[in-house]
Amino acid sequence: MLTHQQSAQLFERAKRTIPGGVNSPVRAFKSVGGTPVFMKQGDGAYLIDADGNRYIDYIGSWGPFILGHSHPRVVAAIEKTLKHVGTSFGAPTELEIELAELVSSLMPSMQMVRMVNSGTEATMSAIRVARGFTGREKIIKFEGCYHGHGDSFLIKAGSGALTLGVPDSPGVTKGTAQDTLNADYNDIESVKRLVREYPNQIAAIIIEPIGGNMGVVPARKEFLVELRELCTKENIVLIFDEVMTGFRVALGGAQSIYGVMPDLTTLGKIIGGGLPVGCYGGRRDIMQRVAPAGDIYQAGTLSGNPLAMSAGIETLRLLVEENPYPDLEKKAEFLEQGFRENMRELGVNYCLKKQGSMMCLFFTEQDVVDFKTATSSNTKHYAAYFHAMLERGVYLAPAQYEAMFFSIRHGEKELEHTIRANREALELTLKRELQKA
Numbered sequence: 001m002l003t004h005q006q007s008a009q010l011f012e013r014a015k016r017t018i019p020g021g022v023n024s025p026v027r028a029f030k031s032v033g034g035t036p037v038f039m040k041q042g043d044g045a046y047l048i049d050a051d052g053n054r055y056i057d058y059i060g061s062w063g064p065f066i067l068g069h070s071h072p073r074v075v076a077a078i079e080k081t082l083k084h085v086g087t088s089f090g091a092p093t094e095l096e097i098e099l100a101e102l103v104s105s106l107m108p109s110m111q112m113v114r115m116v117n118s119g120t121e122a123t124m125s126a127i128r129v130a131r132g133f134t135g136r137e138k139i140i141k142f143e144g145c146y147h148g149h150g151d152s153f154l155i156k157a158g159s160g161a162l163t164l165g166v167p168d169s170p171g172v173t174k175g176t177a178q179d180t181l182n183a184d185y186n187d188i189e190s191v192k193r194l195v196r197e198y199p200n201q202i203a204a205i206i207i208e209p210i211g212g213n214m215g216v217v218p219a220r221k222e223f224l225v226e227l228r229e230l231c232t233k234e235n236i237v238l239i240f241d242e243v244m245t246g247f248r249v250a251l252g253g254a255q256s257i258y259g260v261m262p263d264l265t266t267l268g269k270i271i272g273g274g275l276p277v278g279c280y281g282g283r284r285d286i287m288q289r290v291a292p293a294g295d296i297y298q299a300g301t302l303s304g305n306p307l308a309m310s311a312g313i314e315t316l317r318l319l320v321e322e323n324p325y326p327d328l329e330k331k332a333e334f335l336e337q338g339f340r341e342n343m344r345e346l347g348v349n350y351c352l353k354k355q356g357s358m359m360c361l362f363f364t365e366q367d368v369v370d371f372k373t374a375t376s377s378n379t380k381h382y383a384a385y386f387h388a389m390l391e392r393g394v395y396l397a398p399a400q401y402e403a404m405f406f407s408i409r410h411g412e413k414e415l416e417h418t419i420r421a422n423r424e425a426l427e428l429t430l431k432r433e434l435q436k437a
């Protein structure tokens with residue numbers, strides 16, 4: 001048994017001054033139970049906790065660490081900027097242009113870009129720009145997609161109704177909720193119905209082109225193609241939220257895989273190389289409306305700061321030089337095969353979805369294509385599985401509806417260990433269930 005004495009103590013201490021003891025809710029292990037593990041150090045594919053336990057990390061800080069923790073070249077770039085440049089000026093620097101040019105060249109739909117400090121800021125800003133540009137107020141999002149914690153995005157469809165939204169959180173006003181409409185992922189008819197119901201009122205449709213926040217749920221190609229056609233026809237701004245998928249599934253993001261170009265794109269996570277960076281951008285005629293080129297206001301004291309820019313630039317340069325995507329794909333296939341073989345031997349057939357170095361094992365035998373099928377998963381089984389994996393030195397996301405991320409530092413040894421742990425953890429989970437029955 002691993003001991004978590006230090007983590008338990010830190011958690012008690014944290015709870016006294018930090019709500020729930022964490023600075024972002026899912027870290028608190030609420031959906032799997034138990035005490036969150038406090039981390040002390042990241043090292044390539046590994047995390048080391050406050051008690052000195054070592055885990056193979058499949059969260060990668062929720063997406064940024066496609067190169068693994070503390071990549072020497074990224075660390076060197078940060079150190080160099082820290083020593084010779086500074087951390088922030090509130091005045092423009094060349095580094096900002098470099099990152100903007102890199103992003104724009106890798107994702108050609110992003111003709112112009114604006115740096116911000118998080119994915120949330122990027123999506124909030126993108127819908128403001130879409131509203132300002134179209135002069136319309138409503139947006140359509142998809143149930144099960146996550147776009148950060150901006151008020152407009154914390155709305156789910158009320159049961160049975162696809163029309164007016166109901167806030168998911170106290171503090172989100174009814175007025176805001178009314179401007180957010182929910183459609184069903186991979187279901188173009190649900191979108192068309194809303195567009196018919198609110199003619200000339202929809203400013204933007206925002207979507208994760210590969211769903212990564214209800215587990216991993218890739219969109220169907222025809223669905224995205226039809227969404228693109230609909231937006232063009234109705235003058236609706238199509239926003240791809242690629243905060244997770246940008247530079248993760250391919251250098252050009254999900255849009256390069258599908259060959260479908262949005263009007264605006266939001267980025268985060270990998271683009272900051274582990275420091276806080278977000279970015280939004282797209283069509284020149286839309287982005288030219290952003291202040292001070294245009295009249296739509298958006299600003300940030302620390303936006304584009306040299307430290308974060310250098311981490312992002314070095315990360316993207318490494319991705320361009322090394323093109324790790326084919327290799328990551330092979331690793332994903334290896335893991336998938338191992339997991340599937342384990343399931344076959346144990347007589348279960350859970351749904352496994354993957355795209356590049358994002359993967360999710362859903363504890364359901366249904367094919368997961370949207371929020372409804374994703375939530376057919378048995379989250380109690382996931383919780384048991386999660387703890388059994390943790391005990392075997394594999395750190396997964398402490399919730400079913402998250403992606404498993406891995407990095408270029410996850411080698412054969414780590415993957416093989418993970419497959420063995422998966423076999424034992426699945427077996428334990430199933431045995432426990434039989435005993436209960």
Ligand SMILES: *Cc1c(COP(=O)(O)O)cnc(C)c1O
Nearest residue numbers: 118119120146147148241243244
């Ligand atoms: C993580 C995420 C966000 C929010 O980014 P933060 O940096 O956490 O604010 C938005 N959209 C998607 C698709 C994400 O995965």
